[in-house]
Amino acid sequence: MLLFGPFRFDAERLVLYSGQSQQLLRPKVLQLLAYFLTHPNQVIKRETLLSALWQHGEYREAALTQSINELRQALGDNAQSPMYIRTLPQQGYQWICEVHAEKCTKKRAKQIGVALSVVAVLLFSMDKIHAIWPLSSSEQTQQKPALLILPLQNDTGVEANAWWGYAIESELKTQLQNHYQLKPKSQAPELLKLSKEKQPHTLVLTLKPRQQRFVLQASLDGRTIDVIVEQLGHNFSDIATSVLLALEVTSDHENKIAAPVKDLSDYYRGLQALNEYGPELAKSYFEAALVRVPEHLPSQLELAQVAWQQGDVTQAKARFDKITLGDAPDGLQARYHLYKGTFEKALGEFEAALNSAELGLRAAQQSQQIELIASAYQLQADIYWHTLQWQDYTLAMNAAYALIGSRSFAYSEAQRSFYLANPPATGPQDKKHLNLVQSKKVLNQAIDYYRQLSSNLELASSLFAYGQNYLVPVNEGEQSLLEALEIVADSGNEYFKMQVLTYLGFFYIQIHQGEKALYYLEQVKIYESFLPAIEQLQLLKAMAWMDIGLVKNDQNALDNARRQYHQLLEIDYISPLTRANTQLMLAWIGIKLGELEAAQTLTEQALLEYQRFELFDVAIYAEYTKMYIHLRQGQPEQALALADSDNSDAHLMLFYTSAAAQMINNVALAADTKTKLSALRNSDDLLQQLDEFTRLVGHTDKNILDLLDAPYSVYCQSKWILE
Known part of the structure; x- marks a missing residue:
């Protein structure tokens, strides 16, 4: 037994104890701890750990980072002021806490020494590890059989009876969660497409009418049983127990302590309505559930979520603030923090949202519900995206990917x-x-x-x-x-409706149907508290007007777009990214109107912002815009100085590079970039322009203006398939 701080680690069984309590950790995290404890005070490179523990897999880097984070959390460690694991930038990690072997007989001490040697050696051949070491209880937990409970099929002919499926499914999960790895039903579309040998065990439920009563039919692994249901009341707990007994499934029903029966039928009706119809109908059911059971936290939480989705920010805040979690189950606590964090993100309160996401992640990890853990990582990724924290975004997104895939x-x-x-x-x-x-x-x-x-x-x-x-x-x-x-x-989900309408506006801008874009954007009704959405809507409306102006050569539309862009720049809460995008859009209008010097200044301002936040994929728009301005000014050398050979899939970068090379008679460069351009989809029009440009003698400003597409001609370098 190895001792460090308040912890004990069984090196033979890979079990971590704090006091008398066992810490439940994933096998990989325990293996990582074992590696650190056998190499105390040594600087260990990331690649060394990856080679030892993650020999294969596309997301090894993310898996290591996630495991380090989980181990730190289990130990109560802090990366900024570490007690156990120190991060050494550009070097790796170092275990800095003293490790002692528990006092024992010489024989036992020798066994520990052998065990430590085995740990050090076997960590480099993890594929064979289970053949040598017995499974720890933590590993056994991880190897629970996977079970997918499909949504109940309502064959009663009465649509209103569908709510009962949500209730029976919830109770079955409660009784089975300690014995099975329950797969979230949102994964059902993918899991059911797998080959039979790769699919989890699947529990199929069907409710049928029979002589003024009902029959719940349950099928699992080729066995089918029927349980008589006298009435669809709040007796689903007893019925779930009967189903599991008939199926001879291991569950918690034998040790289940009878709890006071509460009528939660309205809550489950609300869940059904929420999934099938939306919050408008669901709201009345959750309110009815609270009339019956005022202290019911899940109903309170759903009403808080419904409130902001319907645009009632004041009521949503009041409902979230009113909820007292107390000793609520970990899963419910996780949902509370994730709901609240999503709401805060919609308000643009990113610091508060990130704190909620962290609290949600901790509770989700305690609950061991994969879907909740993945949702917490995805919420973190959303927030990091908005705040331009790319490294953190990538790590969070990869962690979600590792849990629930594509x-x-x-x-x-x-x-x-x-x-x-x-x-x-x-x-x-x-x-x-x-x-x-x-x-x-x-x-x-x-x-x-x-x-x-x-x-x-x-x-x-x-x-x-x-x-x-x-x-x-x-x-x-x-x-x-x-x-x-x-x-x-x-x-009734106004926020979701706003998202779809907003994207439809962007969609039609992409295919240069500005009027249709405005038609959908004008339908968007955003409550003033949702600042990020308001910012995005204003930018898209200006882009739609600009599209109309550029496509139809409409001066009034361009003036309207320019006015809206300037209004956007005057807003206090505008994000750095939106500011840069707005400056670039104004530069494109300036190019259209022949205001090249002003356009160049705006483009350079946008480019600096893109580079500042490492938005290199967006920076290319500003770079080729500067190239075009130089070409218009008769400065092909300056244009070529901006050419980026690494951007071989940027249509206009290649297009302007080839044109500039022709202007200085660099035949080889012109031909090479034209070849690269021809390899890209949707490049035929640009290639025809280059052919005509090549035939001209003397490249005046008028020729360039007439022949070369301007930067705004292919918004966003769309690679959509126009079919």
Whole structure:
């Protein structure tokens, strides 16, 4: 037994104790601790730990960072003032706490020495570790059989009876959570597509009528049983117990202490309404539940969430403040902090939202519910995105990916894919982390699955995300977005409706249909407290007017756009990114009107902001805008000085580079960049312009103006498939 601080670590069984209590940690985290304890005071490189513990896998770096964080949390350690694990920038980590072997007989001491040697050696061959070491209780917990409880199929012919499925599912989860790794039903679309041998155990529930009574049919692993249900009241706890007994499933029903029965039927009706119809209908059920059971925290929490989704910020704050968690279950505490954090994020209160996300993450980890943990990481990623903290964003997003796979990208990333209204969809680092191909597949599965159910809001979320995936053809994406809007229009979820309408505006700007963009943007009703959404809406409205002005050569539209851009720059709360985007948009209007010097100043201001926040994917827009201005001013050398050979997929960067090379008779460079341009999709028009440009003798300003597309000609370098 190894001793450090107030902890004891069983090096043979990989079990950590604090006092007499065992600390439940993932096997990888325990293996990481074992490695540190066998190498105290040594500087250990990240690559050494990766080679020892994560020999394979695309997200090894994120997995190591996450495990370090979990270990620190379990030990109560702080990265800024560490007691156990010190981070050495550019070097690695160092275990700085003294480690002692527990006093024992010589024989036992020898065994500990052997065990430590085994730990050190076997950490480098983890694939064989379980053949040598017995499983710790923590590892056994991790190896619980996976179980997916599917939504109840209501065959009673009475739609109103569907609420009962939410109740029986909740009770089954309560009785099974200590014995199974319960898969969240939101993963059902992906899990059910797996091969039979890879699918989890699946519990299928069907409610049928029978002679003025009901029969609950349950199927698991090829076995089917029927349980008679006299009436659909609040007796679902006893019925869940009967189902598990009949299926001979290990559960907590034998040790279950009878609790006072409370009528929570309205709460479950509210959950059904929330998923299938939206908050407008659900609100009345949750209110009714509180009339029956005033202290019911889940109903209080759902009403707080519903309030802000409907735009009542004052009531939402009051409801959140009124909730007293006390000794509420960890899962409920996690939901409270995540709901509250999402609300704070919508208000632009990012510091408070980040604190709520951290509290939610801690509670979620205590609850050991994978979906809640992933949601906490995704909320953190959302906040880091808004605050331009890219490294933290990448780590949080990768942690979510490690837990729930591509679905983390499919939903979260899609809603950040505004190019100039937000940074590019992949962020400034590691584009490979955004797997649009896999996300598209996941969303397709989700759409098919939710179409078969009555989960309209979940269907709308999937359709909304699918319509934002850049691999989806434009006409297909358009239909997906419009269907999502149709579903949410009467749901009462005003915030979701605002998100869909706003993105539709951006969508039509991308394909140069400014009037249609304005049609949807004008329908957006944002409550004044939602500052980030207001900022985004104002920018998009100005972009829509600019699109009309550029496409139709409409001076009034350009004047309107310019006026709105200047109004946006005068707002106190404008984010640095929106400021930079607005400056670049004003520069494009200046180019259109021939105001090159003013356009150059604005472009340089935008470029400095992009570079300051490491927004290199967005900075390219400003860089090729400066190139164009130099070409217009007859300065091809200055334009070439800005050319970036690494940006081989930027249409206009290659286009302007080839044109500038021709102007100084650099035939080789002109040909090379033209070849790279020809390899890109949607480049035919630009290639034709270059061919005509090449045939001209003498490249005057008039020729350049007539032949070369300006930077605003391909907003955001859209690579959508125009089908």
